[in-house]
Amino acid sequence: MNPADLSQSILSIAVAAVERRGVTGVTLTVDDVLLERPRNRDHGDWASNIAMKLAKLLGVTPRDLANELAGVIGAIAGVASVDVAGPGFINITLDAAAAGALAQTIVEAGPSYGSGTLYDGVTINLEFVSANPTGPIHIGGVRWAAVGDSLARIFRAQGGIVTREYYFNDHGAQIDRFARSLLASYLDEPAPEDGYGGEYISDIAARVLNDYPGNLSNATREQQQETFRAVGVELMFGDIKASLHAFGVVFDVYFHENELHESGAVERAIARLRDLGAIYEADGATWFRSTDYGDDKDRVVIKSDGEAGYISGDLAYYLNKRERGFERNFIMLGADHHGYVRRLMAMTKAFGDEPHVNLEILIGQMVNLVRDGNPHRMSKRAGTVVVLEDLIDAVGADAGRYALVRSSIDSQVDIDLDLWARQTSDNPVFYVQYAHARTRSVAKNAHGSGVDRSAFDPSLLAHPTESILLGVLAEFPRVVRQAAELREPHRVARYAEELAGAYHRWYDACRVTPLGEEEVTDVHRTRLWLNDATGTVLRNALELLGVSAPERM
RNA sequence: GCGCCCGUAGCUCAGCGGAUAGAGCAAUUGACUACGGAUCAAUAGGCCGGGGGUUCAAAUCCCUCCGGGCGCACCA
Structure with missing residues (x-):
C-alpha cells in the first residue's frame, strides 16, 4: 500500500459520496485528496482533509462527512484503523504488512524509485x-x-x-x-x-x-x-x-x-518583431515597443551607433532555442539581474509564446x-x-x-x-552520506552473518521506528515531484536529511544481523529489505543533488 | 518614487491553508566487552518583524507599516 494507491481509493470513495447526493458539476482529482503524514504519530500513518474540503459543497458538517467516509475507508484492504479527529481530519493507520510492502517495492524499483512522469517527453532547456x-x-x-x-x-x-x-x-x-x-x-x-x-x-x-x-x-x-x-x-x-x-x-x-x-539571427529576430509592428525608430536608434507587452519601458535593439543593443542577442537566442525545439526554457540569474524578467517576458509574449511557461526566469x-x-x-x-x-x-x-x-x-x-x-563535519551532507554508508555496512555485515533477502514478511516490520521509516520512504516520489514543480531542489536535500534521521533512529532500535549465537529469522531477512530500501532512496536522493553516495567514509 | 527577494529558537535555515511551528549547529545531561559514536536518547530555548483582513482553520493568502538585500542605461 503506497500513498498513491491510498489516495486513489479515497478519491473513489469521495466521488461516490458526491454522486450519492446528486451534486453535479464537481470534478475531483487525486490532487484534491490531500493525503499527508501527520506530524504527530498518534494521529496515524496518513491523514486526509477531504471531508473539510467537501463539506461546504455538500451542505453537511465536516465531522459528519468525515464519519461517513471513514466507515468506507476502513474497509480498504491494508487499512488497519480509521478515526475522525479535530474539525474533520480522517486519520488512517495502515496495518504493518501493507505499510511494509513498500520496502520490497523500493528495492525492486532501484534507481527508478522516486521518478515520475510530470514532464514526460517535454523538451527542457536549462541555461x-x-x-x-x-x-x-x-x-x-x-x-x-x-x-x-x-x-x-x-x-x-x-x-x-x-x-x-x-x-x-x-x-x-x-x-x-x-x-x-x-x-x-x-x-x-x-x-x-x-x-x-x-x-x-x-x-x-x-x-x-x-x-x-x-x-x-x-x-x-x-x-x-x-x-x-x-x-x-x-x-x-x-x-x-x-x-x-x-x-x-x-x-x-x-x-x-x-x-x-x-549568422544574421539577430537581424532576423528584429525583422520578426518589425513584422509584428513592435518596432519603431526614435532618437536615431531602433526600439522594441516592449511596453505593449507588459514591460515598464521600451528597449533599444539597435543603438544609434549601429551596434546591436543588449536585448537583441536575447531575442535571437530565445528564437534559436525555440527553433531547436525546446518547449520550456529556463534562464537562471542572480538577483542583480531581476530587472530583466519583465523585458524577457514581454519578448516571449511578443513572439506569441506564453510568458512563464515557454520561458521561465529563476532568480537566485x-x-x-x-x-x-x-x-x-x-x-x-x-x-x-x-x-x-x-x-x-x-x-x-x-x-x-x-x-x-x-x-x-x-x-x-x-x-x-x-x-x-x-x-x-557540521555540514549535514555528512549526516546523509554517513547514513548511506551505514546501510551498505549493515548489508555487508548481514550477508556475513547469513542474513539474505530470501524471505520478506512485511508484517514483521512493526516497530515504531519502522513505521516512521516506511512513512518517510513513501514520501520520496512526492518530494521529487514537488521539487520539480516548484523548481526547488532544496526540498530533496531536506528530505534526505529527514530520511537519514529516521534511518539512524531505526538502526539504533532494530538490529539486522543476529546478536551472538542468535538464530537468523525472517525478522532479520525482512529488515535487510528495509535497510536496502533506505540505502536505495538515500542514493537516489543524493544522485538528484549531484552528491556522491559513498560505500564507506 | 517604482519593482523583485527576505524577516521563524542564541546562529544557519526548513515549513507552496491544517492538529501541540521543526531540523542542524551552539548549550546542559545521559548511552559503546551490541550490525560504524560522523550515531542515538533527553533537557532548555519561539508575541513566526508590527498591525489589519479573508477562512471552519493563517508562519503560509490579501492589504498596510517597519527593517534588510538587490535592481530601475542607446553598459554588457
Missing part, C-alpha cells in the same frame, strides 16, 4: 552559470552551478528531455576590455582604466605567449590584441569548463553569442562572501575574486554543492570559506 570568459567563475555563479545542475537531474527524473546550456558571451565590449588587459600585462603597461586586474590576467597572458611563441613581437598592436583576445578567451573558457567539471557539472551545449551575430538571491565575519567585496577588475576552485579546495565538491543546494534560492547565503573549511 545557467553563463559567466563571461573574462575571468574565473566567481562564487556567485557557483550557486547556480549546484542548483541548476540539480534541477536538471530532477526534471530528468520526471521524464523531461533536458539540455544543460551555457551561454558563452563572447561578443560584447567586456571581451575587448579583457583583451586589452591581457595586452597591457604583456607590454608591462598598467591595466586599462576600464579593464581587469589581478593575478589571473598575467597568468593568462603568459599562457597565451606560451601557446603562440615568437611571432607576436613584430605584429601590430591590433594583431597582438586580437591574438590575446582569441587565445585568451579560449584559455579562460577551458579553465571555466575544468572547474565546473571538478564540481561535477557538465553542460550539454556551450552556446556562443557570436554565432547569433554572425545574492551569495555574499564573508571573511572572518566581515563582508568581502568581490571584484573581477581588482582581482579579488574567490573562485570555484577555492571552494572545492576548502570543503570539497560534495560538501560545497550540498551546502549551496540545501537552502532556497530565495534566501541569501553567506559563504565564509574559513568557517566552511573548519566546519565541514
Whole structure:
C-alpha cells in the first residue's frame, strides 16, 4: 500500500459520496485528496482533509462527512484503523504488512524509485552559470552551478528531455576590455582604466605567449590584441569548463553569442518583431515597443551607433532555442539581474509564446562572501575574486554543492570559506552520506552473518521506528515531484536529511544481523529489505543533488 | 518614487491553508566487552518583524507599516 494507491481509493470513495447526493458539476482529482503524514504519530500513518474540503459543497458538517467516509475507508484492504479527529481530519493507520510492502517495492524499483512522469517527453532547456570568459567563475555563479545542475537531474527524473546550456558571451565590449588587459600585462603597461586586474590576467597572458611563441613581437598592436583576445578567451573558457567539471557539472551545449551575430539571427529576430509592428525608430536608434507587452519601458535593439543593443542577442537566442525545439526554457540569474524578467517576458509574449511557461526566469538571491565575519567585496577588475576552485579546495565538491543546494534560492547565503573549511563535519551532507554508508555496512555485515533477502514478511516490520521509516520512504516520489514543480531542489536535500534521521533512529532500535549465537529469522531477512530500501532512496536522493553516495567514509 | 527577494529558537535555515511551528549547529545531561559514536536518547530555548483582513482553520493568502538585500542605461 503506497500513498498513491491510498489516495486513489479515497478519491473513489469521495466521488461516490458526491454522486450519492446528486451534486453535479464537481470534478475531483487525486490532487484534491490531500493525503499527508501527520506530524504527530498518534494521529496515524496518513491523514486526509477531504471531508473539510467537501463539506461546504455538500451542505453537511465536516465531522459528519468525515464519519461517513471513514466507515468506507476502513474497509480498504491494508487499512488497519480509521478515526475522525479535530474539525474533520480522517486519520488512517495502515496495518504493518501493507505499510511494509513498500520496502520490497523500493528495492525492486532501484534507481527508478522516486521518478515520475510530470514532464514526460517535454523538451527542457536549462541555461545557467553563463559567466563571461573574462575571468574565473566567481562564487556567485557557483550557486547556480549546484542548483541548476540539480534541477536538471530532477526534471530528468520526471521524464523531461533536458539540455544543460551555457551561454558563452563572447561578443560584447567586456571581451575587448579583457583583451586589452591581457595586452597591457604583456607590454608591462598598467591595466586599462576600464579593464581587469589581478593575478589571473598575467597568468593568462603568459599562457597565451606560451601557446603562440615568437611571432607576436613584430605584429601590430591590433594583431597582438586580437591574438590575446582569441587565445585568451579560449584559455579562460577551458579553465571555466575544468572547474565546473571538478564540481561535477557538465553542460550539454556551450552556446556562443557570436554565432547569433554572425549568422544574421539577430537581424532576423528584429525583422520578426518589425513584422509584428513592435518596432519603431526614435532618437536615431531602433526600439522594441516592449511596453505593449507588459514591460515598464521600451528597449533599444539597435543603438544609434549601429551596434546591436543588449536585448537583441536575447531575442535571437530565445528564437534559436525555440527553433531547436525546446518547449520550456529556463534562464537562471542572480538577483542583480531581476530587472530583466519583465523585458524577457514581454519578448516571449511578443513572439506569441506564453510568458512563464515557454520561458521561465529563476532568480537566485545574492551569495555574499564573508571573511572572518566581515563582508568581502568581490571584484573581477581588482582581482579579488574567490573562485570555484577555492571552494572545492576548502570543503570539497560534495560538501560545497550540498551546502549551496540545501537552502532556497530565495534566501541569501553567506559563504565564509574559513568557517566552511573548519566546519565541514557540521555540514549535514555528512549526516546523509554517513547514513548511506551505514546501510551498505549493515548489508555487508548481514550477508556475513547469513542474513539474505530470501524471505520478506512485511508484517514483521512493526516497530515504531519502522513505521516512521516506511512513512518517510513513501514520501520520496512526492518530494521529487514537488521539487520539480516548484523548481526547488532544496526540498530533496531536506528530505534526505529527514530520511537519514529516521534511518539512524531505526538502526539504533532494530538490529539486522543476529546478536551472538542468535538464530537468523525472517525478522532479520525482512529488515535487510528495509535497510536496502533506505540505502536505495538515500542514493537516489543524493544522485538528484549531484552528491556522491559513498560505500564507506 | 517604482519593482523583485527576505524577516521563524542564541546562529544557519526548513515549513507552496491544517492538529501541540521543526531540523542542524551552539548549550546542559545521559548511552559503546551490541550490525560504524560522523550515531542515538533527553533537557532548555519561539508575541513566526508590527498591525489589519479573508477562512471552519493563517508562519503560509490579501492589504498596510517597519527593517534588510538587490535592481530601475542607446553598459554588457
